[in-house]
Amino acid sequence: MHFKAQMTVILHEPLRSLSPDEMDDAIGYVIVIGVNAPDLAAAARYAHDVALRPRKGDGSFRTFEGVVDDAQIQRIEKTDWEPVIQQNAKRIDQEGVYYSTGLIFFGAADDEVG
Numbered sequence: 001m002h003f004k005a006q007m008t009v010i011l012h013e014p015l016r017s018l019s020p021d022e023m024d025d026a027i028g029y030v031i032v033i034g035v036n037a038p039d040l041a042a043a044a045r046y047a048h049d050v051a052l053r054p055r056k057g058d059g060s061f062r063t064f065e066g067v068v069d070d071a072q073i074q075r076i077e078k079t080d081w082e083p084v085i086q087q088n089a090k091r092i093d094q095e096g097v098y099y100s101t102g103l104i105f106f107g108a109a110d111d112e113v114g
Contacts, residue, residue, distance in 0.1 A: 001036070001037060001075055002034070002078045003034070003035045003036075003037060003040070003043035003075055004032065004035075004073070004081075005034075005043065005073040006030060006071070007032075007047055007070070007072075008030050008068070010027060010028040011066040012067075014027050015105070024109055026106065027107060027108050029064075029105045030106070031050070031051055031103055031104070032100065033047045033099065034081065034085070034099030035096070035098070036092065036094060036095050036096060036098060037095060037096075040073060044073055048068055050097050054100060062103075081099070
């Protein structure tokens with residue numbers, strides 16, 4: 001079964017913004033994850049692990065101290081993904097995580113609006 005998980009992580013310590021255009025430090029981030037799992041519980045475990053240890057572009061892991069504050073996980077068909085994701089997800093038919101977005105960081109002001 002295929003699942004799409006949107007995970008929101010709240011950081012224990014804010015990340016200082018490196019961009020002069022950004023006023024707020026990041027207090028958390030959102031990541032979307034594609035999972036092939038036997039059931040919802042297994043999909044949630046896979047997505048939780050990736051949310052707290054997302055991969056960088058070079059394949060190494062980033063580790064953040066934080067908690068998954070919100071998880072929206074829905075069962076989908078693998079053909080529901082955009083064609084580019086289907087083509088690039090090399091492990092889509094194997095159990096585990098086969099896709100994840102980059103991190104979408106947000107500050108305290110963004111959190112209050114959402």
